[in-house]
Amino acid sequence: MPYNCLHNDEALLSAMAADDQQAFTCLYRRYWKELFLTAAKALRDNDAAADIVQDVFLSLWNRRTELQLEGSLAAYLHTSVRYKAIHFIEKNIVRRDYAALLTVLASDYLPASAEERLQLKEAQFIIHETVAKMPPKMQEVYRLSREEHLSHKEISDKMGISAETTKKHIQHALKLIKLALGQTAGSVSLLLISLLLKK
Known part of the structure; x- marks a missing residue:
């Protein structure tokens, strides 16, 4: 040196x-x-x-x-x-699945402060409500992708739709969630960072 x-x-x-x-x-x-x-x-x-x-x-x-x-x-x-x-x-936050990761982490690393818990509940509620309002096929594609972690090809095979259709459904679903999170994206990001760094 x-x-x-x-x-x-x-x-x-x-x-x-x-x-x-x-x-x-x-x-x-x-x-x-x-x-x-x-x-x-x-x-x-x-x-x-x-x-x-x-x-x-x-x-x-x-x-x-x-x-x-x-x-x-x-x-x-x-x-x-x-x-x-x-x-x-x-x-x-949506494109890289950080929003979904937040839900997973929160069950293991519950935020300490009441404000953080409130932010977490708000973000989870927004995501849940947005997914619930999606058209049935888009909702199913999103859940298979984000919750069951299936690939585009696996989803296409399972649902009998093209890979391109699967991709479009996921892209549109992610846009809807990002739009719904809107102003809360910053606080969700901060909360996610604090949870991840606790690990």
């Missing part, structure tokens, strides 16, 4: 602010793994987790001359990863 990497975070940040790329590399190596593990645990997606950590470090480098930390660098980096993970889930 190069000598510079033995310096504390403050010294490395100071060197980085003066455009020392080696100092940045030291910080990157020091924190990349733990940040990646945090993001991967929250997102259940290694590629997305790696992208998020890369974005956090890119932002750190781009802001190197103006960065004013009130706490530790470790806390700053972990908070940045957490916020980016929440934003990622908010954008992909």
Whole structure:
């Protein structure tokens, strides 16, 4: 390990602010793994987790001359990863099945606060009501996909419809759920992150 990497975070940040790329590399190596593990645990997606950590470090480098930390660098980096993970889930809450995952996790990791429990119940109610209002065939396709985890081909074979029809039903069902969640998507994302990181 190069000598510079033995310096504390403050010294490395100071060197980085003066455009020392080696100092940045030291910080990157020091924190990349733990940040990646945090993001991967929250997102259940290694590629997305790696992208998020890369974005956090890119932002750190781009802001190197103006960065004013009130706490530790470790806390700053972990908070940045957490916020980016929440934003990622908010954008992909339905497409990547995070909404369904929330229901599964909640049964094992009941949120501690009354507010979180209320948010969870609200999200579950919205999803349940939206699915219940879907046309029968779309509802069946959605349940087979999300609850029984069947592939598009398995659903097509079981229901006697084409794979393309199956895909369209699922896409439309997901759009309806995302639309119904609307303003609650952010709080659902935050709640999901907190449940996932408890595991």
